[in-house]
Amino acid sequence: xxxxxxxxxxxxxxxxxxxxxxxxxxxxxxxxxxxxxxxxxxxxxxxxxxxxxxxxxxxxxxxxxxxxxxxxxxxxxxxxxxxxxxxxxxxxxxxxxxxxxxxxxxxxxxxxxxxxxxxxxxxxxxxxxxxxxxxxxxxxxxxxxxxxxxxxxxxxxxxxxxxxxxxxxxxxxxxxxxxxxxxxxxxxxxxxxxxxxxxxxxxxxxxxxxxxxxxxxxxxxxxxxxxxxxxxxxxxxxxxxxxxxxxxxxxxxxxxxxxxxxxxxxxxxxxxxxxxxxxxxxxxxxxxxxxxxxxxxxxxxxxxxxxxxxxxxxxxxxxxxxxxxxxxxxxxxxxxxxxxxxxxxxxxxxxxxxxxxxxxxxxxxxxxxxxxxxxxxxxxxxxxxxxxxxxxxxxxxxxxxxxxxxxxxxxxxxxxxxxxxxxxxxxxxxxxxxxxxxxxxxxxxxxxxxxxxxxxxxxxxxxxxx
Numbered sequence: 041x042x043x044x045x046x047x048x049x050x051x052x053x054x055x056x057x058x059x060x061x062x063x064x065x066x067x068x069x070x071x072x073x074x075x076x077x078x079x080x081x082x083x084x085x086x087x088x089x090x091x092x093x094x095x096x097x098x099x100x101x102x103x104x105x106x107x108x109x110x111x112x113x114x115x116x117x118x119x120x121x122x123x124x125x126x127x128x129x130x131x132x133x134x135x136x137x138x139x140x141x142x143x144x145x146x147x148x149x150x151x152x153x154x155x156x157x158x159x160x161x162x163x164x165x166x167x168x169x170x171x172x173x174x175x176x177x178x179x180x181x182x183x184x185x186x187x188x189x190x191x192x193x194x195x196x197x198x199x200x201x202x203x204x205x206x207x208x209x210x211x212x213x214x215x216x217x218x219x220x221x222x223x224x225x226x227x228x229x230x231x232x233x234x235x236x237x238x239x240x241x242x243x244x245x246x247x248x249x250x251x252x253x254x255x256x257x258x259x260x261x262x263x264x265x266x267x268x269x270x271x272x273x274x275x276x277x278x279x280x281x282x283x284x285x286x287x288x289x290x291x292x293x294x295x296x297x298x299x300x301x302x303x304x305x306x307x308x309x310x311x312x313x314x315x316x317x318x319x320x321x322x323x324x325x326x327x328x329x330x331x332x333x334x335x336x337x338x339x340x341x342x343x344x345x346x347x348x349x350x351x352x353x354x355x356x357x358x359x360x361x362x363x364x365x366x367x368x369x370x371x372x373x374x375x376x377x378x379x380x381x382x383x384x385x386x387x388x389x390x391x392x393x394x395x396x397x398x399x400x401x402x403x404x405x406x407x408x409x410x411x412x413x414x415x416x417x418x419x420x421x422x423x424x425x426x427x428x429x430x431x432x433x434x435x436x437x438x439x440x441x442x443x444x445x446x447x448x449x450x451x452x453x454x455x456x457x458x459x460x461x462x463x464x465x466x467x468x469x470x471x472x473x474x475x476x477x478x479x480x481x482x483x484x485x486x487x488x489x490x491x492x493x494x495x496x497x498x499x500x501x502x503x504x505x506x
Contacts, residue, residue, distance in 0.1 A: 041096055041391040043089075043267075044343060046275060046298040047194055051393055056266050057296060062093050062100045063256045065295070067248060067270035067278070068150070070107040071131035072116050074320045075138050077337070077348055078304045082271050084334060085301040085342040085394070087144045088438065089269070092390045095437050103149035105251050106132055109241055114231050124231055128154075138321045141330035142337075143439040151251045153242065159250040160242045161235050163289050164222045172288040176213040179225030179238040183285060185218040194283045194298070195276035220281050222246050245281035253290065261292060268295035272302055302345040319348065328353065329451040335360045335440055342394055359404070360440065361449075366407050367431055368445035369414060372498055376428040382406050383433040390437065399438070406430055446495065449504035453492075461490055465501050 041054040056062050066086045069079055086104070093100050108128040117127045136146070164181055167173035172187045185191045192198070221243035226232045232239040257264035264286060270279065279298065286294040306319055324333055336356035340346045382402065389398045410427045413420070435441045450458065468483035487494055487503065494503045 041093070042393055043297055043299060044393045046272075046300045047196075052297065054297065056098065057258055057261050057263060060097070060099055062098045062267065063258070063265040064090060064093075064100060064102045064267045064269065065248070065252050065256055065265055066102070066104045066147075066268075067274055068104040068106050069131075069135055070110050070112065071128045071135065072110060072113040073131060074322050075135050076304075077306075077319045077321060077324065078271060079135075080138070080142060080321045080324075080333070081304050081337050081346055082269075082301050083139055083144045084142065084337050086269050086299075088338060088342075088390075088394055088396075089267075089299070090145070091437050091439070092387070092394060095387050096391060101149065101256065102147045103151065103251070103256055104147040105248060106150060106152045107244070107247060108132070109153040109231075109233075109247075110244070118230075134322070138325065141325050142321070142334045143331060143442065149255050151255055153247045153251075156247065156251050156254060157233055157235070157242070159254040160246050161237075163246065163250045163253065163285065165236065166289040167222065167285065170288060173222055174215065175223075175237060178213060179223075179240065180213070180221060181223035181237050182214055182219040183222055183281070183288075184215055185220070185284065186216050188284045188288055190287060191218075191284050192280060194280045197276050197280070220245060220277065222285075245278055246285065248278075249282045249285040249289075249294070252286070252294065257290070257292075263293045263296040264290065265295050267297045267299060269299040269301075272300040275300055299342075301342045302340075305345055305347045307347070307349050328357070329448070331440065331443065331448070332357045332360055332451075338396055338438070339400060341396055359400070362407050363403065363431070363434070363441050364443075364445045364448045366410055366427070367441055369411075370424055370428055370431070371445060373424055373428050375432050376425050377432055378425070378429045380426050380429050380433075382426070382430045386433065387437065403434060403440075444502075446502035446504050450492075451505070453490075453505055457490060461487055461492065461503055465494070465503065469501060 042051050043054050044051045064086070066082070069075060083104075086102075090100050090102050106128075108124075113124060113127055117124045120127070139146075164173060167183060168175070168181070171184075173181055173183050175181045223235060223237045223240050223242060223246075225238050225240040227239075231241070233241060252264055252268075268279065268282075275298075283294045286292070321333075332353070336353045337346065337348075339356055386399055386402055389395050389402060392398075406427075410423070410430075413423055414427075431441055453461075464483055464487050468480050468487070471477075471480040471483060484494065491506050492503045493506055494501060
């Protein structure tokens with residue numbers, strides 16, 4: 041397997057620190073607002089990476105954090121007159137539901153900042169003891185960037201005096217303008233935590249380094265973990281500062297491989313809340329099936345910037361529809377997990393830095409070939425077995441085609457209408473069982489009035505939206 045390393049800026053063969061195992065850490069959401077399409081894109085990319093790694097036989101331990109300590113959270117809690125935990129619990133639960141809707145599997149480890157404070161304190165103290173951090177007379181603790189000869193080697197950036205290192209106001213007591221906060225002293229009545237350094241709150245960059253050391257890090261390796269991922273906007277300063285903290289506190293580098301996904305643009309304009317074009321995932325899910333959004337957001341290579349627009353999304357839906365129509369043709373058959381020439385080719389393609397374009401081209405070709413051959417081959421058992429195996433593999437590795445094919449085509453019908461249709465189908469089935477064909481026909485016509493098709497199969501009666 042090969043992945044593109046954002047630091048070395050080249051595609052590298054993936055060789056894990058421990059044979060057969062992979063440690064993967066991805067920066068998760070700050071839970072003060074709803075997830076937007078940028079969050080969805082990043083979550084999908086690393087969900088795909090985990091699936092491909094596992095398909096290659098690796099035992100993957102995947103961690104994605106929850107930032108539940110942040111000035112934005114506190115500001116919203118004050119504005120809404122709510123407790124901090126009420127805000128963070130609400131948006132964490134919403135995030136989980138929306139990720140589930142687009143087929144993103146839960147990580148193995150999901151640490152929260154509020155549950156990792158002791159690990160943060162230990163990391164700060166280690167940096168102070170090693171002369172890589174200092175405390176000002178105001179009580180703030182800063183990382184001394186001049187003490188790290190490797191600083192900026194991650195992002196290959198030339199430090200600009202105007203670069204903003206913090207999410208809070210900069211202090212004139214810093215030794216160097218580039219120094220960043222490990223601990224911010226707070227003297228007012230807002231939310232604080234008692235630490236060995238006084239009452240305050242941790243710096244944003246500190247959280248991930250501490251969580252990685254606590255939950256994932258190899259203590260006897262040159263690198264703490266195999267792969268660290270996140271959005272391209274995190275490379276500097278967030279990941280740069282994480283790497284510096286870990287390197288100076290632990291004497292090992294943070295990650296052997298760094299992976300970053302591109303930005304999401306909306307109709308050609310970079311997504312930004314300040315521009316009013318931050319398309320929330322919950323809004324997209326009202327209009328489009330979650331699996332269609334998954335297919336669409338993964339259809340562009342993860343390192344490329346993604347331009348979200350409704351025309352391309354509908355094209356993606358039509359592409360996914362073809363997979364479901366093929367699945368519907370084979371609906372009566374049992375699942376099959378055998379290896380085929382297609383599954384080998386698909387894994388080989390995805391193992392080349394998640395080459396999604398080639399993978400989707402292989403899927404399109406497989407669907408076309410299967411449809412054409414099924415039309416001419418009649419009840420060719422081997423072809424059907426291979427096709428079922430191919431569909432099962434796509435479902436496992438890419439997360440496409442996971443639904444009942446008939447239910448997939450029901451999207452857009454509200455729950456109340458679905459319940460009415462299902463009730464009418466149950467009545468029709470009962471009428472057919474009693475050989476009351478006149479009533480059965482009447483019920484069929486009533487079902488069709490909802491602008492749906494009904495299909496009687498050996499597995500039962502199903503319906504789909506026209």
